[in-house]
Amino acid sequence: MRFDLALIASWIEPGTRVLGLGCGEGDLLHFLKTQKQVRETGIEIVESRVARCIGKGLCVLQGDINQEVEDYPDNAFDYVILSQTLQQVYDPARLINAMLRIGRKAIVSFPNFGHWKIRTQLLFTGRAPITEQLPYQWYDTPNIRVLSIRDFRIFIRQVGMHIVKEMATASGRTIHSGTVIRIAPNLLATYGIFQIEKNDHDGGALFPQPDKPTGEAK
Amino acid sequence: MSEYIEHDRNRISVGLVEKKFFTFAAPPNEMMLESGARLGPITLAYETCGALNTDKSNAVLVAHALTGDSHAAGYYSESDPKPGWWDIMIGPGKGIDTDKYFVICSNVLGGCMGSTGPSSIHPETEKPYGVTFPGITIGDMVKAQKALTDHLGIEQLLSVMGGSMGGMQVLEWCVRYPEMAISAIPLATTTRHSALAIAFNEVARQAIMTDPNWNNGGYYGGRKPDMGLAVARMIGHITYLSDEAMRQKFGRRLQDKTAVSFDLGADFQVESYLRHQGAKFVERFDANTFLYITKAADYFDLEAQYGNGSAVEAFAGTRARFLVVSFTSDWLYPTYQSKAMVTAMKKNGLDVSFCEIEADCGHDAFLIPNPRLSAMIKGFLESVFTGRHHK
DSSP: OOHHHHHHHHHSOTTOEEEEETOTTOHHHHHHHHHHOOEEEEEESOHHHHHHHHHTTOOEEESOHHHHGGGSOTTOEEEEEEESOGGGOSOHHHHHHHHHHHEEEEEEEEEOTTOHHHHHHHHHHOSOOOOSSSOOOTTTOSOOOOOOHHHHHHHHHHTTEEEEEEEEEEEOSSTTOEEEEOSSHHHHOSEEEEEEEEOSSOTTOSSOOOOOOOSOOO | OGGGOOOOTTOOOOOBOOOEEEEEOOTTSOEEOTTSOEEOSEEEEEEEESOOOTTOOOEEEEEOOTTOOSOOSSBSSTTOSSOOTTTTTEETTSSEETTTOEEEEEOOTTOSSSSSSTTSBOTTTOSBOGGGSOOOOHHHHHHHHHHHHHHTTOSOBSEEEEETHHHHHHHHHHHHOTTTBSEEEEESOOSBOOHHHHHHHHHHHHHHHTSGGGGGGOOTTSOOOHHHHHHHHHHHHHHHSOHHHHHHHTTTOBSSOSSOOSSSSOOBHHHHHHHHHHHHHHHHOOHHHHHHHHHHHHHOBHHHHHHTTOHHHHTTTOOOEEEEEEETTOSSSOHHHHHHHHHHHHHTTOOEEEEEEOOSSGGGGGGSOOHHHHHHHHHHHHHHHHHHHHO
8 A cells, every 4th residue: 555545544543434635546545444444435437536435345436535525424534635636726725624524534645845955956957856655837826725734734723624644655666665754844744645624713714614404406 | 228138158047037027005004205295006027046045144136127027037928039138147157046036026016017106007096097006206116025025025135236226226225224234235326316317308208298199198008109219228328338339330331232322311320220129129118108107216315315416325224235336438437436335334434345448338237248347246255145044
């Protein structure tokens, strides 16, 4: 399993209900289902990946994560995971609010745009940076939200949530390896992984919660 | 659906199967139908393949679509030219693995392939029911199937599955007998017939009922309304295909000629194909059954019947694990209808998987070999089966 996914897996309590947004071919969910006996659900937009997941016996729905999260009742899950997708989300505040409406805890990971390689590339070449973690040209990148670990911490405070746990990592030689970064993560880490929860009171939220679904869908 | 049936490419088959009959609801204990009428005795034709395990935990019920029958897989004899209608899916090592599961498929109530329907003999008049046969619903079909599974001593079904009208029966099973259906696979189906679907059915019914030979349903023993039934089949066929499928299969190609005839004959291949399908269909199907069963499909409205108009409420009592599948080019039961049921299941906190399969062959895609569909059904069933044994 991918290094960052293994770290996320280590945060999940056994026997819980887990929703994976953009779950790909279901590696993490399959691990959690078989090793931690979680009750898993995944959402994935690509048909072939959905079919692979279902073929593995996972409970996975094909659809757009931004829309699919709206259907679930409050607190339907213990954990809602958004792994390396935040940078592609059009309205992150709305999505994270929805994640913490349907789940008690949210786990979010993303590539860190504050990494020193990115900073120096921009500084010395004057061009949009391209790295292993963000390997696209400015004109073909799906990554429409450019954020650093520091940006995310500030954002979470602004939307009236708090960080319960965080971990920063640097990629290793393969996708299965890596190092945990403890010093100056915003400069040295390629990825940030955060577990967040809602503040007990709603005070301080910049963004209101999306309307709760009422009635039924036709 | 018979036009798709082909031998398994790898020659893997469940082998010989036998059509059996189960009769119940003998007077005075007739079955109460949703219409309020009583019907009995009722015979269901059914077939099984695979073996029921000792704790009876591996039974899978397959529900057929409008013109299907109990012959889901295998062959009736060594010289049988064609296997059952879902032979591609049911057999050793296939999507529904008969080495693991016990598969049951029965002809629906109202059918004409061995189950009691309008062409059956009325026990009192000793003549075919014809239009004196009471109106039936998808619910009635399922109630009759429940009598069959009771008779077979099966208390829980590992899965109930089917496409199109078979999918409606699947949904009805989950709502009506929630304690019985552990999992369910509704394919290319809907919780309620749309105006479009009802409209096509009505044109098909009118074709039959305006055929002079229909004779208000009393054609048994005389000339049958073959023309009307053939036209009904032709209309149905169009709705089961898609623009793309017809473009690929026929285009504007002419049939056995190089120029159009100007004589109102069948110039185009698509015309000739539809005529052929119509002519073949009348040999095996009863016109009155077509009328009754299309009505049952039109009446189907899970939201209205079980949820006061709400799909969320309709699924509130269900407990099954669902695998919902739709197909991109299905314009009879388009994907939005599957997504609506998925949304309702999600709102009820049910375990539901959903996949919209890319297919250009239209509504009938579920009957055509598709490795992706087979793999999904196989993985889903395995997971339900192991999950059940862990509890």
